[in-house]
Amino acid sequence: MAFHAAAADIPLLITSPNSSSERRITPSWSIAHFKTRLEPITGIPASSQKLTLRVGTQDGTAIEADDEEKTQLSAFPLQAYAEINVLDTRPASARTDFSDLSSVPKYTLPSAQYESRNDSVLAWKKAQKLGRFDPNAPSLEEQKIRAMEREVEERGLTLHSRCRLLPATTDARRGSVAFVGPVPGIPGTAGPWIGVVLDEPTGKNDGSVKGTRYFSCAQNCGVFVRPERVEVGDFPPLGLEEDMEEL
Known part of the structure; x- marks a missing residue:
């Protein structure tokens, strides 16, 4: 049986330094609960989130309260497709830059496995006899000589x-x-x-x-x-x- 969201749910645009997506939220959620739902979406710990609601061109409204466990989202002027921006309040040195891939371990397929595959670019070049697989292709030294002759x-x-x-x-x-x-x-x-x-x-x-x-x-x-x-x-x-x- 297909699941249908409750009629009271509201579609909102959630933006953060590293993400942007459309999400449906339930106005009866508390601010604290909402932040826990945002953590896996934005990568920002709930305790470090600062939320701002923007409706159209109006000034942003801070979504905050003295008791966020009890204050519901319905206390704020929510509208369909309004934007909630999630700001990371941690120091810059403590934040994760998800756009920096330099530290992400990369998998390299061993040469023997790559050469044995029949669905790779290498296999296609072999089949088409291109590049170094062309029996009539000039050697590296021949290419250098031709380049000098052109000079x-x-x-x-x-x-x-x-x-x-x-x-x-x-x-x-x-x-x-x-x-x-x-x-x-x-x-x-x-x-x-x-x-x-x-x-x-x-x-x-x-x-x-x-x-x-x-x-x-x-x-x-x-x-x-x-x-x-x-x-x-x-x-x-x-x-x-x-x-x-x-x-």
């Missing part, structure tokens, strides 16, 4: 272009692009290197690496850098630029 194209790194090394704030060296391509003699990830003939002898070589020559320049005027460290532009030698400023 060469997007930066317009062509032979004989004037350039400067980056970051310009800490590396003021300038020169000309003399080589673009792989340099097997340099350890690390394969992919294109940019050989630069520097305007001043502040480099590391003469355009050769481990006996293989990639371009020619004076000793210590050559340097090999990755594409992302080179910016092409109208960069005259630093000394010449200063002379032009004096003209």
Whole structure:
């Protein structure tokens, strides 16, 4: 048999710092009883609750009495869908912030169990052969090489272009692009290197690496850098630029 609330019950909006909900209350409840009913809803202990009733745009009315065990809610101007705000009178340090999830223990499914499930995102990726499950997907090193090749194209790194090394704030060296391509003699990830003939002898070589020559320049005027460290532009030698400023 369905339960029907008594006709005298009144729907009210209950708000607090951490909750907001509609509740039906019985006007014959005492204030003390009402507060015990609010405790599990708001998370505020009954002894620390301060209740305020607001009807429409009217000023709030405090729901309080000298003897809250005997004073009924019917003593206050209750109306359907009026708002009762529950204030927490405890010091801020004693209150629980239910919106802060940093201290809430989180369950992590063990990797073996997750990988064995057939209803996970991982299982879907495996079925669709996406990402690392794509047999034709490039390896991480291949992706890095392709990214560097795109840098060469997007930066317009062509032979004989004037350039400067980056970051310009800490590396003021300038020169000309003399080589673009792989340099097997340099350890690390394969992919294109940019050989630069520097305007001043502040480099590391003469355009050769481990006996293989990639371009020619004076000793210590050559340097090999990755594409992302080179910016092409109208960069005259630093000394010449200063002379032009004096003209």
